[in-house]
Amino acid sequence: MSTSAPPLHIITVGHVDHGKSTLLGRLLYDTDSLSQEQLAALHEASAAEGKKLELAFVLDAFLEEQAENITMDITHIPFRTSERHYVMMDAPGHKEFLKNMLTGASCAEAAILLISIVDGLQEQTRRHVQLLSLLGIDQVIVVINKLDLVNFSQEAFELVSQLTQKLFQEWALPVPWIIPTAASLGENIASLSSQMPWYEGQTVLQCLDMLTPKKFLEKGPLRFVVQDIYSSEKFPLVVGRVESGSLRVSEKLIFWPQERGERRARVRSIEEWGASSPPQHAFAGESVAITLEESILVQRGDIASRPQQTPLQCTDLNVRLFWLEALSLRVDQKIFLLLGTQRLLARVTFIENIVDATTMKLIQRSPCSLHQHEVADVCFHLHQPLVFDYYDELPVTGRLAIESEKGLVGAGIIIRKKNESRS
Amino acid sequence: MKHLDLLESKSIYLLREAFNAFPHLCMLWSMGKDSNVLLWLTKKAFVGRIPYPVLHIDTTYEFPEMLEFRTWAQCYYRFELVIKINEEARAGRGSYTTSIGYETHDPVTVTHELKTVALQQCMQEHSFDGLITGIRRDEDATRAKERYFSPRDAHFKWDYKDQPPELWNHFSIKKWPGGHTRIQPLLDWTELDIWRYIERENIPIPQMYFARNGKRYRSLGCSPITQPIESHASTIPEIIEELLQTRHSERAGRAQDHHERHAMQKLRARGFL
Numbered sequence: 001m002s003t004s005a006p007p008l009h010i011i012t013v014g015h016v017d018h019g020k021s022t023l024l025g026r027l028l029y030d031t032d033s034l035s036q037e038q039l040a041a042l043h044e045a046s047a048a049e050g051k052k053l054e055l056a057f058v059l060d061a062f063l064e065e066q067a068e069n070i071t072m073d074i075t076h077i078p079f080r081t082s083e084r085h086y087v088m089m090d091a092p093g094h095k096e097f098l099k100n101m102l103t104g105a106s107c108a109e110a111a112i113l114l115i116s117i118v119d120g121l122q123e124q125t126r127r128h129v130q131l132l133s134l135l136g137i138d139q140v141i142v143v144i145n146k147l148d149l150v151n152f153s154q155e156a157f158e159l160v161s162q163l164t165q166k167l168f169q170e171w172a173l174p175v176p177w178i179i180p181t182a183a184s185l186g187e188n189i190a191s192l193s194s195q196m197p198w199y200e201g202q203t204v205l206q207c208l209d210m211l212t213p214k215k216f217l218e219k220g221p222l223r224f225v226v227q228d229i230y231s232s233e234k235f236p237l238v239v240g241r242v243e244s245g246s247l248r249v250s251e252k253l254i255f256w257p258q259e260r261g262e263r264r265a266r267v268r269s270i271e272e273w274g275a276s277s278p279p280q281h282a283f284a285g286e287s288v289a290i291t292l293e294e295s296i297l298v299q300r301g302d303i304a305s306r307p308q309q310t311p312l313q314c315t316d317l318n319v320r321l322f323w324l325e326a327l328s329l330r331v332d333q334k335i336f337l338l339l340g341t342q343r344l345l346a347r348v349t350f351i352e353n354i355v356d357a358t359t360m361k362l363i364q365r366s367p368c369s370l371h372q373h374e375v376a377d378v379c380f381h382l383h384q385p386l387v388f389d390y391y392d393e394l395p396v397t398g399r400l401a402i403e404s405e406k407g408l409v410g411a412g413i414i415i416r417k418k419n420e421s422r423s
Numbered sequence: 424m425k426h427l428d429l430l431e432s433k434s435i436y437l438l439r440e441a442f443n444a445f446p447h448l449c450m451l452w453s454m455g456k457d458s459n460v461l462l463w464l465t466k467k468a469f470v471g472r473i474p475y476p477v478l479h480i481d482t483t484y485e486f487p488e489m490l491e492f493r494t495w496a497q498c499y500y501r502f503e504l505v506i507k508i509n510e511e512a513r514a515g516r517g518s519y520t521t522s523i524g525y526e527t528h529d530p531v532t533v534t535h536e537l538k539t540v541a542l543q544q545c546m547q548e549h550s551f552d553g554l555i556t557g558i559r560r561d562e563d564a565t566r567a568k569e570r571y572f573s574p575r576d577a578h579f580k581w582d583y584k585d586q587p588p589e590l591w592n593h594f595s596i597k598k599w600p601g602g603h604t605r606i607q608p609l610l611d612w613t614e615l616d617i618w619r620y621i622e623r624e625n626i627p628i629p630q631m632y633f634a635r636n637g638k639r640y641r642s643l644g645c646s647p648i649t650q651p652i653e654s655h656a657s658t659i660p661e662i663i664e665e666l667l668q669t670r671h672s673e674r675a676g677r678a679q680d681h682h683e684r685h686a687m688q689k690l691r692a693r694g695f696l
Contacts, residue, residue: 004425004426004427005425005426006424006425006426006429007426035669035670035671035672035675036670036671036672037671037672037675038672058564073568073583073584073586074568075564075567075568076560076567076568076610076611077567078560078561078613085426087611099587099588100586100588102588102590103570103588103589103590106589106590106591107591216424227436227439227440227443228439228442228443230469230470230472232470237470239439239468239470240439241432241436271470272467272470273466273467273470273471274466274467274624283424284424285424285428285429285432286424286428286432287431287432287433287435287436287439287468289470300443324588338593340592399591401590401591401593403593407587407588407595407597408587408588408589408590408593408595411588411590411591
């Protein structure tokens with residue numbers, strides 16, 4: 001097993017009672033990943049709450065979570081198989097905790113969706129699939145759980161399996177792996193179940209090891225997001241992260257936005273404390289400090305690119321937006337858009353295509369507003385141009401967060417306007 | 424990118440975001456291994472500088488070797504060091520009717536008074552609005568639910584039932600009246616990552632982590648309530664090998680965590696790290 005590869009980040013989603021924490025607890029238990037202290041605490045906690053061995057307690061650490069059998073907040077569990085390392089993120093299924101699920105999903109490379117065979121596809125299941133689609137998480141393992149409660153019936157499994165496939169089609173997601181399990185008993189989790197001889201697919205563990213890790217965008221267009229400028233004895237240090245592509249010493253950069261004339265400068269050096277020799281290159285994912293040959297004004301929020309493959313800048317945007325806040329978003333409302341390190345005030349000019357996650361139907365509402373936990377296409381107008389890429393071309397600079405005085409209240413991806421073709 | 428490079432890069436990104444967002448930022452430093460990784464990452468993030476004060480909450484129950492390391496490291500790195508002791512609690516003055524200490528009180532009470540309350544006093548005295556900490560998600564089940572930027576009110580309360588969302592690289596930097604934000608750049612690191620990074624970068628750490636006479640400290644806290652583990656690991660590669668084999672958790676030797684069920688949640692809800 002390679003220890004130098006980053007772990008794969010996986011989020012578990014699904015309706016509140018469908019057994020996510022139990023599944024993860026089972027995975028940890030069956031792969032012998034729990035410490036002796038965790039095992040002892042698990043037995044003690046289960047006894048204190050008057051339950052048999054409750055595997056969910058490994059993850060649900062808070063008093064309230066264990067007493068009420070719910071997950072309140074996302075938890076991160078490092079975990080490994082013989083193949084590689086994982087970070088499993090357990091997201092709560094309750095509607096009021098969708099922001100916590102989104103927090104985890106925004107850094108996930110793949111998802112496990114849990115569906116109880118007893119309840120089938122619930123509103124939360126559908127909403128989570130909608131969010132996976134919005135966030136571009138297209139590697140999904142669907143675990144149809146609690147087969148023990150229907151006598152391990154193949155017929156019942158096939159029915160839910162078909163409905164699930166249809167749901168994935170509706171949200172333009174690829175066909176997922178679908179596995180019948182009984183997580184509390186460990187059936188088809190780490191080893192194949194003898195109770196379900198009709199199932200010929202993989203176990204959950206085998207499926208995990210088949211997932212593809214995120215690729216770093218080293219070959220993509222350069223997007224160097226400026227975080228700050230630090231003064232130093234010689235030249236100012238422009239610090240930030242290469243979000244896509246690569247940059248090298250002596251190469252010419254353009255800093256965006258371009259308002260009054262172009263800002264071009266060559267990279268003089270890449271500065272690194274303690275480096276034996278100064279680096280000549282920086283690649284996607286790296287936080288760096290650079291100095292420039294030419295003296296130009298650079299500030300937080302700027303994005304540097306190469307002279308070719310430049311980003312877009314615009315004062316009108318179309319955003320597919322997921323709204324988190326209890327107070328609805330209204331037309332004419334002013335709100336901050338956060339992209340990279342940009343933070344710009346924008347006005348809502350239009351809201352359309354509000355889709356009901358459960359019925360897939362368009363919601364008509366007048367005057368138009370976006371309610372909590374809904375997705376819609378929202379048009380924004382800004383005074384200053386925002387620098388971005390379309391999400392379908394470069395996700396890392398094609399997604400944004402929305403901020404009000406209450407904090408982060410929405411997440412979205414930048415989509416093309418109607419009749420707009422690929423550039 | 425390689426795993427350690429990615430962890431390092433993200434931590435640097437978070438430190439720079441914190442420095443930009445909070446005008447009165449400080450960093451907690453316990454002289455332990457995670458704290459020293461934080462110092463190292465700070466030097467990297469700010470290209471050789473440590474641009475904020477470094478805070479040591481001194482419980483007066485520190486191991487003498489740790490205090491020696493404190494003096495040495497301050498000379499080596501050259502930073503502004505703020506040392507804070509909750510003098511009133513130790514002396515039984517002011518709002519305290521008796522002197523607080525391990526000799527007379529349970530570890531949860533002492534940890535709260537000599538660590539959390541001392542930190543509270545210090546944050547108030549200096550009007551700090553941002554506090555960089557070295558906690559990691561793999562240390563404790565409630566820390567596993569932490570955010571990179573975590574707001575605390577004036578009473579240090581952690582509202583774990585309603586934490587702000589974090590989306591991609593956007594964090595909550597809302598200022599609370601009298602409160603502060605904790606910035607936690609090591610959340611994603613595991614104990615093994617920390618040791619592999621210390622090895623790769625050759626980061627100075629106290630010698631107490633290395634085995635002497637068959638024992639070593641895996642996690643360091645106050646001397647009366649911190650137990651060493653049985654170990655013969657006297658080099659970093661040996662420690663890494665030991666960690667790959669062990670079935671015990673890192674903080675098993677820290678008494679305040681295990682004083683009662685949910686001790687860490689109770690301590691942490693009241694402001695402990």
